[in-house]
Amino acid sequence: MTTPGFVVAFREHIGHAPLNLVGVTAIVFREEKVLLGRRADNGVWQAISGIVEPREEPADTAVRECLEEAGVTVKVERLALVQQLPRVTYANGDEVDYLDLVFRCSWVSGEPHPADGELTEVGFYDLAAMGDVDDAHVRKIALAVAEDDPAHFRGGRPPRAPQPGSPSTRSTT
Numbered sequence: 001m002t003t004p005g006f007v008v009a010f011r012e013h014i015g016h017a018p019l020n021l022v023g024v025t026a027i028v029f030r031e032e033k034v035l036l037g038r039r040a041d042n043g044v045w046q047a048i049s050g051i052v053e054p055r056e057e058p059a060d061t062a063v064r065e066c067l068e069e070a071g072v073t074v075k076v077e078r079l080a081l082v083q084q085l086p087r088v089t090y091a092n093g094d095e096v097d098y099l100d101l102v103f104r105c106s107w108v109s110g111e112p113h114p115a116d117g118e119l120t121e122v123g124f125y126d127l128a129a130m131g132d133v134d135d136a137h138v139r140k141i142a143l144a145v146a147e148d149d150p151a152h153f154r155g156g157r158p159p160r161a162p163q164p165g166s167p168s169t170r171s172t173t
Contacts, residue, residue: 002118004051016093022052023085023098025137026062027144028074030107030124034141036133037070037112037119045132047140049100062103070122072110079151080104080144104144 028035050065
């Protein structure tokens with residue numbers, strides 16, 4: 001994944017400290033197949049993903065990343081999943097906490113190809129033949145398959161009970 005300029009600028013100020021970023025994953029369907037690419041940096045097969053730029057709508061990020069990385073135009077149909085990913089530590093020591101917004105998308109036009117060098121292979125693959133895709137991406141794809149399911153999310157812990165003496169438990173009489 002190419003590092004956006006605004007992240008490079010942050011890094012000049014904070015070094016390798018953890019950085020919170022919003023990322024998107026585009027699960028793109030064409031008929032009964034899903035768009036997957038092999039990343040150039042680590043060889044992993046996954047859906048198209050990228051970082052939301054400042055003031056950019058996340059759904060627009062999904063569309064932009066599909067065009068930039070795979071040369072295809074897509075239409076975002078719905079939000080499928082919101083999740084906090086485990087902290088990523090890159091080879092240079094940079095740490096990032098990604099909030100991942102997963103969108104179900106449909107193919108509009110273009111034949112997939114490695115458009116910007118971030119992918120070495122890209123194409124539409126049968127859902128039954130995803131053996132090299134890790135479980136996390138298989139889950140994202142599974143949640144995006146349904147056209148009209150509500151978005152899923154992780155977390156949502158129940159609220160904690162107020163502690164004795166806290167402002168919400170003090171008597172006003």
